[in-house]
Amino acid sequence: MDITSSTAGAAMALKQAQGQMEFGVKALNQNAELQQATLATLVEGGSGGGNVTPTRGQNLNITV
Numbered sequence: 001m002d003i004t005s006s007t008a009g010a011a012m013a014l015k016q017a018q019g020q021m022e023f024g025v026k027a028l029n030q031n032a033e034l035q036q037a038t039l040a041t042l043v044e045g046g047s048g049g050g051n052v053t054p055t056r057g058q059n060l061n062i063t064v
Helices: 003-044
Strands: 051-055 058-062
Touching: none
Parallel strands: none
Antiparallel strands: 051 058
């Protein structure tokens, strides 16, 4: 077995796993921000007409 190719393959697998982990962390962070914005809107007692709460470059429309 060629050690160079197996080392390169292992490095590529680690890089891919790191990318997948970063994607998962970003998805969890976005979900947490979404929940926080939803809670903030509900606590503020919105008028129920599709309140818009800014969340770092995103808009969350909630109709109660």
